[in-house]
Amino acid sequence: MESKQIIDTIHMISEERLDIRTITMGISLFDCIDSDGAKARQKIYDKLTTSAQDLVKVADQIESEYGIPIVNKRLSVTPISMIAAACHDDNYVEYAKTMEKAAETVGVDLIGGFSALVQKGYQIGDEKLIASIPEALSETSRVCSSVNVGSTRS
Amino acid sequence: MKAIVTVIGHDQVGIIAKVSQKLADLQVNIIDMSQTLMHGDFTMMLNGEWDETTTSFEQVKAGLKEVADETGLTINIQREELFDAIQKL
Numbered sequence: 199m200e201s202k203q204i205i206d207t208i209h210m211i212s213e214e215r216l217d218i219r220t221i222t223m224g225i226s227l228f229d230c231i232d233s234d235g236a237k238a239r240q241k242i243y244d245k246l247t248t249s250a251q252d253l254v255k256v257a258d259q260i261e262s263e264y265g266i267p268i269v270n271k272r273l274s275v276t277p278i279s280m281i282a283a284a285c286h287d288d289n290y291v292e293y294a295k296t297m298e299k300a301a302e303t304v305g306v307d308l309i310g311g312f313s314a315l316v317q318k319g320y321q322i323g324d325e326k327l328i329a330s331i332p333e334a335l336s337e338t339s340r341v342c343s344s345v346n347v348g349s350t351r352s
Numbered sequence: 353m354k355a356i357v358t359v360i361g362h363d364q365v366g367i368i369a370k371v372s373q374k375l376a377d378l379q380v381n382i383i384d385m386s387q388t389l390m391h392g393d394f395t396m397m398l399n400g401e402w403d404e405t406t407t408s409f410e411q412v413k414a415g416l417k418e419v420a421d422e423t424g425l426t427i428n429i430q431r432e433e434l435f436d437a438i439q440k441l
Contacts, residue, residue: 202388203439204356204397208428210438263409265430 210211211266220270220308221257225249227276227311235285239296242281246300247311249290254305273301275311283323290327294341300342310342317352353404353433357416359396361425367394371393371427374419375400394401394425399432 210216230245232238250273257268275281275297282290294312308346312334314324331343359371368387375382380400387396402412413429420427 200439201388201397204358204435207435207438208358262413262433263431266434279372340439 199331207352208265217267217269221253221260222272222274222310223250223270224274225255225276227281228280229311231281231284233284233286235282235287235292238281238285239292242275242293243296243300243303246275246297247303250300250306270308271306272306272308272310273306275309276312277327278311278321279314279327280323282327283321288326289330290334291330291334292335294330294338294343297341298338307340308342309340311345312341313345314344315346317346317349353409354399354401355409355429356399356432356435357400358428359387359394359398359425360368360427361394361423363389363394364394364423367423367425368396370419370423371396371398371416374415375412378415379403379407400429413414416431 215261225246227242227245230238230241232241252270253273257271262270268338278290278293278297292296297309297312301307312327312331312335314327316324316328328345335343356374357371359367361367372382375398380402383399383401385396385398387394389395400412409429409431416427416429419425
């Protein structure tokens, strides 16, 4: 045990603001796909609130045991353009609201995945998702959205 | 479970006695310890080990908080893995 190293580490946290910026739980929504949008959203809500029910509690425990702040707790889901494509809704704003509600219930700061991956071209789900982004983001506060337009692999 | 306890504050009679007595009450074994006095400030670091099935981390933390409140010292306790992860490659 090196005294200087211990002091240095503590100094990094208390004086130099070292922190854990985010911890993220990734959750697949492939098993929530349903041609009925309302059923799909219910499945999504149930899955998110079940899988992530202890995330904030465990994060608080980690913060306490290691003495290092965890600034954000986050969920990340399968791109909604893939999950919602099976239903015939005109837009996917309700999916964003479901994500928001689930995030609020489990107490996380951010939920990402209101997204589309179009590096290989557009499918119908991608177009609807992208068109929904402005309204979805204005109606929610924790939902994060993205569109992937290019990849060295595509 | 191993943790590093750091005690910093104004020097006074009985710091080592109070901290080590509290740790003994909590069944924490002190494996290593170092302390120094710098400009009238007392600094102590110790490596404590205990059986997690009999005493929880939160219990040890709460016990040390009592000593901190009583003496006006700043006492931190952090799992040893944090220091290993940051300092060792």
